Amino acid sequence: MHTRYGPPDVVRVLEVDKPAVKANEVLVKVHATTVNRTDCGFRAAKPFIVRFFTGLLRPGVTVLGNEFAGVVEAVGGGVTSFEPGDRVFGYCEGRFGAHAEYLVVPQAGSLATMPAGLTYEQAAPSTEGSHYALSLIRAAKIQRGQDVLVHGATGAIGSAAVQLLKRLGANVTAVCGPGNLELVRGLGADRVIDYTVEEFTKDEQRYDAVLDAVGKSSFGRCRRLLKPGGTYTSSDLGPLSQNPLLALLAPLLGPLFGGRRVRFPLPRHDPEMVRYFKRLIESGQFKPLIDRRYPLEEIVEAYRYVETGQKIGSVVIGVQPSSWA
Numbered sequence: 001m002h003t004r005y006g007p008p009d010v011v012r013v014l015e016v017d018k019p020a021v022k023a024n025e026v027l028v029k030v031h032a033t034t035v036n037r038t039d040c041g042f043r044a045a046k047p048f049i050v051r052f053f054t055g056l057l058r059p060g061v062t063v064l065g066n067e068f069a070g071v072v073e074a075v076g077g078g079v080t081s082f083e084p085g086d087r088v089f090g091y092c093e094g095r096f097g098a099h100a101e102y103l104v105v106p107q108a109g110s111l112a113t114m115p116a117g118l119t120y121e122q123a124a125p126s127t128e129g130s131h132y133a134l135s136l137i138r139a140a141k142i143q144r145g146q147d148v149l150v151h152g153a154t155g156a157i158g159s160a161a162v163q164l165l166k167r168l169g170a171n172v173t174a175v176c177g178p179g180n181l182e183l184v185r186g187l188g189a190d191r192v193i194d195y196t197v198e199e200f201t202k203d204e205q206r207y208d209a210v211l212d213a214v215g216k217s218s219f220g221r222c223r224r225l226l227k228p229g230g231t232y233t234s235s236d237l238g239p240l241s242q243n244p245l246l247a248l249l250a251p252l253l254g255p256l257f258g259g260r261r262v263r264f265p266l267p268r269h270d271p272e273m274v275r276y277f278k279r280l281i282e283s284g285q286f287k288p289l290i291d292r293r294y295p296l297e298e299i300v301e302a303y304r305y306v307e308t309g310q311k312i313g314s315v316v317i318g319v320q321p322s323s324w325a
């Protein structure tokens with residue numbers, strides 16, 4: 001829990017009441033969750049705009065965590081899709097609460113039975129980075145055969161984006177640091193740029209879309225990489241929080257830039273999305289990357305590590321000791 005905004009050590013592990021389920025809700029005993037960049041942003045209230053969603057002075061949401069895997073412990077009277085004992089996984093951004101032993105999820109929420117053969121710790125990191133990656137891909141309207149550059153291909157969003165783009169049939173160039181070149185090729189990237197060797201914005205290839213999955217670039221710097229009509233999208237607001245505005249003004253600005261434009265998706269909750277990722281995992285077309293694992297008692301350490309900005313894929317939290325099985 002965190003009852004004030006601040007650095008990782010505002011988070012404490014406390015006993016709280018087990019939540020009660022309403023008619024159309026499912027009570028999940030959480031076995032594994034993650035600490036991701038969204039949790040960090042809501043805990044620290046950075047960017048400031050976060051406060052408009054979760055409390056101007058102090059957090060309205062005190063238990064964070066937005067992806068989870070666990071077992072259904074109880075269901076409300078109106079629940080028909082799940083029953084006690086089901087192994088489930090899902091996504092609860094907005095409501096949060098997955099950094100706890102028990103979590104209540106609406107049966108119509110982003111919840112599905114777990115992909116066959118996965119452990120809880122493998123299933124938990126399947127929905128957040130991939131959800132943002134899919135939003136970026138959909139916003140850029142990427143199609144089979146198109147050329148796409150992914151900047152920051154080793155993060156949770158970037159590593160999911162590379163895999164989802166390859167599944168779609170795009171030609172993927174990925175940008176990452178020297179230690180992860182083989183890893184990113186293993187995700188399916190056709191070409192990898194080591195950002196310590198080559199400044200990717202000076203690349204000679206031209207792309208239908210540039211996806212910045214770590215928010216370290218800008219439309220201004222990437223424009224020359226885009227073919228006429230190409231799209232720039234980013235997981236972040238941009239250095240001057242300009243991406244939403246540039247996306248809004250795209251119909252006006254597009255003609256000035258040869259039809260090149262910014263799109264900034266507002267990711268929506270889509271319950272079908274979790275079932276889609278389940279199918280991709282079961283058919284071997286998507287495998288979430290996992291970096292470190294921490295037990296719940298060490299969640300402050302997990303936050304510190306995630307905030308280095310150097311994690312590879314996701315950082316998993318074991319909530320029950322059995323989650324490591």
Ligand SMILES: NC(=O)c1ccc[n+]([C@@H]2O[C@H](COP(=O)([O-])OP(=O)(O)OC[C@H]3O[C@@H](n4cnc5c(N)ncnc54)[C@H](OP(=O)(O)O)[C@@H]3O)[C@@H](O)[C@H]2O)c1
Pocket residue numbers: 036037038129132151152153154155156157158175176177178179180195213214215216235236306309310311312313
């Ligand atoms: N739109 C939203 O609501 C939303 C939601 C979640 C996250 N985000 C944002 O999306 C971004 C990505 O989050 P994430 O969880 O996927 O991963 P992350 O923790 O931000 O990414 C870490 C990875 O980025 C790579 N990286 C760091 N600096 C880089 C650089 N200059 N160039 C290329 N790669 C670099 C690191 O690899 P190397 O060690 O190889 O550098 C590391 O593997 C964050 O900025 C986060 O704030 C936005």
